[in-house]
Amino acid sequence: MKYALFLGCTIPARARNYELSARNVAEKLGIELVDIEKFICCGFPIKAADMEASELLGAYNLALAEAQGLDICALCSSCTSALAEASHLLSWDEEKKSRINKRLEPTGHQYGKGAKVKHFARVLFEEIGAEKIQDQFQKDLSGLKIAIHYGCHYLKPSQVHDHFDDVEDPRSIDTLVELTGAEVVDYTGKKRCCGGPVLPVDEKLAMSVTKEKLDAISESGADAICLVCPFCSVMYDGNQKSIEAEYDVSYGLPVLYLTQILGLAMGVDRKSLGLNMNVVKTKKLLEKYA
Numbered sequence: 001m002k003y004a005l006f007l008g009c010t011i012p013a014r015a016r017n018y019e020l021s022a023r024n025v026a027e028k029l030g031i032e033l034v035d036i037e038k039f040i041c042c043g044f045p046i047k048a049a050d051m052e053a054s055e056l057l058g059a060y061n062l063a064l065a066e067a068q069g070l071d072i073c074a075l076c077s078s079c080t081s082a083l084a085e086a087s088h089l090l091s092w093d094e095e096k097k098s099r100i101n102k103r104l105e106p107t108g109h110q111y112g113k114g115a116k117v118k119h120f121a122r123v124l125f126e127e128i129g130a131e132k133i134q135d136q137f138q139k140d141l142s143g144l145k146i147a148i149h150y151g152c153h154y155l156k157p158s159q160v161h162d163h164f165d166d167v168e169d170p171r172s173i174d175t176l177v178e179l180t181g182a183e184v185v186d187y188t189g190k191k192r193c194c195g196g197p198v199l200p201v202d203e204k205l206a207m208s209v210t211k212e213k214l215d216a217i218s219e220s221g222a223d224a225i226c227l228v229c230p231f232c233s234v235m236y237d238g239n240q241k242s243i244e245a246e247y248d249v250s251y252g253l254p255v256l257y258l259t260q261i262l263g264l265a266m267g268v269d270r271k272s273l274g275l276n277m278n279v280v281k282t283k284k285l286l287e288k289y290a
Contacts (some may be wrong), residue, residue, distance in 0.1 A: 001127060003073035004065040004115070005033035006083065008230075009041055011075055014238070015230035017274025021259035022075055022120055024268050028136045030127050033073065036064050042074075042084035045235045052099075058086030059100045060107060067114040072117045077229040081153035084117040084160040119154060121258055122164055125172045134179055138267035139289055142181040146261070147222035148173050149213070149236070151229045152193050173258060177226055182267040187220035189213060194235040210235045211243050216219045222254050223285055224254040226261055233257070254282040264276050 015094050026033050043057035065072050074080040090097045090111055099269060101110050118126075124133065150170050158167045165172045170191075174184045195209030214236065217225060225236055239254035244250055254277065263273045268290045275282050 001030060001035060001122075002032040003118075003123070004036050004039075004068060004070040004072060006039055006042070006061065006074040006076075006079055007063060008010065008073050008076045008079040009045075010230040010234070015233060017232055018075055018233070018257045018259065020272060020274040021257055021263045023260045025263050025266065025274050026120075028266050028268070029124070029132065030262075031073075031123065031128070034068065034070060036068065038064055040289040041084065042076075042079040042082040044078045047082065054082065055086050055089065055096070057099055057101055057126070058083050059090060059111045060104060062087055062090075062114050062117075063104060063107075063111045064167050066112055067109060071115045073120055073123055073227075074117060075120050077119060077151050077153040078231065080117055080119040080158065081160070085157065087114045087117055088160040090114060107267070118230065120171060121176065122155070122161070124176060124262075126164060130175070130179055133176070136201075137180065137265045138282050139265050140181040141216040141261070141265055141289055142183075144180075144182040144285075144289070145187050145221060145223045146177050146182050146226045146256075147187050147217040147220055147224070148177065148190070148224055149194065149227040149232055150191065150199070151227065151232045152266065154228055173226065173228060177261055180261060182261065183221045185220045188216040188223065194232040196231045196235045201236070206235070207239065207246060210239060211249075212246055213242065214240065214253065215249075217253060218251055222253070224256050224282075226256050226258055228258050237254065239279055252280065254278060254280045254285050256282065
């Protein structure tokens with residue numbers, strides 16, 4: 001199984017732990033992740049300001065993968081959504097496709113049939129499957145209580161993700177975590193946003209949205225949060241201490257990427273999972289597992 005790995009902008013800058021753990025889990029499962037050096041921004045950050053420029057960026061990345069004969073596997077939910085939307089749009093809008101290809105001419109690349117785009121978690125859920133994943137497990141994570149955060153773009157828009165999971169009652173990440181023996185706990189507002197999209201405009205509002213989720217997760221009795229998007233991690237992990245200071249509260253909730261949880265069960269060491277890079281310390285919680 002071979003995919004072009006799309007890292008996007010946030011992961012190399014702020015989520016190396018996600019990249020490290022994903023590469024190690026992929027290796028365990030026989031997934032070859034190919035780096036394409038010329039990949040650029042997915043286009044998502046400028047979508048609201050210039051839709052066609054956003055689509056152009058997406059089409060360029062898709063054309064690069066297509067030239068290598070590869071589909072794309074992305075770790076960031078927003079990157080996955082942006083690239084999948086571009087692929088979906090250009091698959092039926094011939095006029096836009098022609099206009100985009102005209103603008104791509106100076107790059108020496110053209111968008112043809114395009115590459116399919118899947119989030120890494122979806123690849124695990126659909127392409128690898130429970131049996132093959134569990135075959136790699138060396139440790140039972142029973143006793144660990146995990147609250148799942150799906151975020152906004154992992155499943156939406158549902159049509160560009162082929163409706164692979166139920167937007168109103170998602171289960172794919174729950175299912176993958178439960179394979180490890182960990183308990184998935186439910187909590188109020190599970191489907192709500194992390195607050196990240198509002199951060200550049202209204203930091204106080206963004207932090208208050210994150211706080212509501214942290215409150216609900218703390219009340220659920222969860223030991224840690226599991227997520228699949230680097231910007232959600234910025235809100236829950238990177239900003240957790242700031243929220244504690246602002247609101248005079250204390251959470252101490254470790255925030256783990258799905259790949260870190262699966263990697264723990266596979267016996268991958270802490271450093272190779274980037275657990276030393278998590279802002280909220282994980283060592284005490286995970287000492288009996290890693």
